Amino acid sequence: MSATPQRLAALPRPGLGTAGLLVAPAVLLLLLLFVYPFVYGFVLSFAPIEGDWLSNYHKFFSQSRLWRTLPTTLELALPVTLINVGFAIPIALRLRRKSTYQRWLTTLLVIPMTLGTVLIAEGMLTYFGPKGWLAEVLQFLHVYDGPIRLTHNYWGVLISLIISGFPFAFLLILSYVTGIDPQLARAAATLGANPWNQFRYIYLPLLAPGLAITFCLAFVQAFSVFPSAVLVGAPSGSTHVISIAAYEAAFEDYDYPLASTVAMIMGFAQLIVVAAVLGTRRAFYRGPTAGGKG
């Protein structure tokens, strides 16, 4: 270990000029498309059309139509993330071994990712609508005769977010699961661990850091829900999510400073959850997930 710094120093290093040139386009793009709009919006949120510099934030947290978007969005994003990650774990564990069957099922599970939110919403309206295929089939079989209300409400958005978000969570977790040496679970089995204990003591702790990352990415994706909240939700009622509030402020009231304020609060809320989840990662083992020397 002690020899490492000297060895690194002895290696010829590319000059800062070359590295700088290589990184420049990305840095420029990041500055123009992310940092500048962010700073612009941040400053704008403190320059309200009327009132003092904090009045937009005041407005957000005093008007129930605005602040309620935070719990509304959380009530969608948290269950969706938990469902997506929760179901992806056992399925990924089942499909970790390579086989033709595994390839087909993985493909099938991942296909929804290639569909856009709008396409999924369209499909859902025909399938889950009051006169959709699901209702027709259930009524035809006399399984359930009552009205089916799975669109234009909370459940419509929830289902849509699961359809579009699950493949993403599944693929990420599958890659984490296949990175764990299957020999470890076998060793645990010979030591008396049944399948549940193999999962609990071997797979789960080794997966934990990956699960935290997957949770964060899936959560951020679900929290910024917009098209499906409009198309299959109740955009003025139960699915009046925070991105809709920002949209309304910007393009219906033409109050750009307020829209920026909503966007800043949205970003901050996501940051808090992500920071909290990643913070727990410190508690987990984060080394290689294979036993023995390579």
Next chain:
Amino acid sequence: MSDQFSELRLDQVSRHFHSTAGASVAALDELTISIRRGEFVALLGPSGCGKTTALNCVAGLLPLSGGSIWLDDRRIDVLPPERRGFGMVFQNYALFPHMTVSGNVAFGLRMQGVSRAQISQRLAKVFALVQLEGHEHKLPGQLSGGQQQRVAIARAIVIEPPLLLMDEPLSNLDAKLRLEMRSEIRRIHRELGQATIYVTHDQDEALSLADRIVVLKDGAVQQIATPQQIYAEPANLHVARFMGYRNVIPLEVEAVDGDRVIVTGMKLRLHGTVKQPLKGRQVLAAIRPEEISIGQGGTNVIEGRVDNFEYCGRDALVDILMDSGLTLHARLPAGITSGQPLHFSIPPERVLVYPREDGA
């Protein structure tokens, strides 16, 4: 599960898999053997011979295609691995990377529901046995290969399994450490008296450790015998080749008298010993390089010139080139020089004669 048993019986244990062509291929074909309490059995063979398959079948990590496994009167091949309670040492150790050395070794005891006080008592005992004191709180990644090996062994033996399974445990170590750990395994086996099945492709390991050796090739048992028998009297040519009989010469039978035989060909006439019933006059004679010595005494005297010469310290590996163009490998004293024409002799009981088979 740690109750003692008197015999583990494998009865025609087979494992087949389907090749890409759809044919059924036997990875292990009807292995039958009884292992007594405290016995050390080595499964020996080249890679792909079915030895690891056999071990995984006993551990319960692979289902059998046929046959049964019995622990005394209890049939165990129907049990999942966690209910067999056999300790296993894996080739890559399979240590849990997120647990400390203590956590790894205690895992099996925790699964058995052993009390905390008992666990620490048994850990202390096993760490003393494998000489790992002072490393208890390290993670496996912070240990050397040899130490990881000791953890893997400690983890398997601390649950006091009726049977210990070891899958090429030394193959990841360098030559010096391999010798050290070999004697360690021998010592631990002597102290615990644990019945052990040990898989290896290294004949020295098998000879030095085992009470009995099972030689496998292509899933089929070639010979089950003590190390002495396997070394001196290989049951067939495959075993002979694997045990270091590097000289295999195609010859013809001139005369047979019981198990004594005279074989000729390649301008040679050798007295030998029949080791497997002969079928016809075509035979193969197998001779170990160590059995060829310089001198003109005895029945089998051959003439040749020292050709290639590999110095090995105490002695040398030498190619002897004969007039017929035949080359024999011999292990001779290091003083020999290349190009020397010499007489060599081979004792007749060390010229093993086997029938010539197709492809042999």
